[in-house]
Amino acid sequence: MYSDKVMDHFNNPRNMGEIENPDAVGQVGNPVCGDIMKIYLKIKDNKIEDIKFKTFGCGAAIATSSMVTEMAKGKDLEEALKISNKMVAEKLDGLPSEKLHCSNLAADALQDAINDYLNEKDKENNVSEESNA
Numbered sequence: 080m081y082s083d084k085v086m087d088h089f090n091n092p093r094n095m096g097e098i099e100n101p102d103a104v105g106q107v108g109n110p111v112c113g114d115i116m117k118i119y120l121k122i123k124d125n126k127i128e129d130i131k132f133k134t135f136g137c138g139a140a141i142a143t144s145s146m147v148t149e150m151a152k153g154k155d156l157e158e159a160l161k162i163s164n165k166m167v168a169e170k171l172d173g174l175p176s177e178k179l180h181c182s183n184l185a186a187d188a189l190q191d192a193i194n195d196y197l198n199e200k201d202k203e204n205n206v207s208e209e210s211n212a
């Protein structure tokens with residue numbers, strides 16, 4: 080019932096772990112099952128230079144986490160923000176319908192991390208604008 084791609088990413092998750100001194104961290108919990116996913120980003124020149132994940136969840140959540148890191152690595156932030164839960168599930172050749180909710184974590188955690196970074200940057204810009212004033 081799982082595609083070969085799901086099984087592959089579950090058995091050999093890509094980019095699993097933590098980044099020391101990340102530029103941004105995103106975390107989401109799945110309200111359906113209580114599982115949690117965390118994404119760490121290293122960002123350089125507006126691009127995702129490195130990305131890692133930690134997922135406390137089911138096999139489908141681990142596979143979608145792994146896939147979203149592959150999809151996002153090397154992308155600029157605007158492009159990465161466009162990655163949707165549906166795109167991640169499609170890249171994995173689909174998920175069983177009762178496991179579709181598991182794919183919600185991956186793109187949401189990525190977006191949470193990127194927004195965290197952009198918000199921090201906004202704050203920094205505001206502070207330097209104020210100090211320039």
Ligand code: FES
Nearest residue numbers: 112114137140181
């Ligand atoms: Fe919780 Fe899949 S059962 S993410």
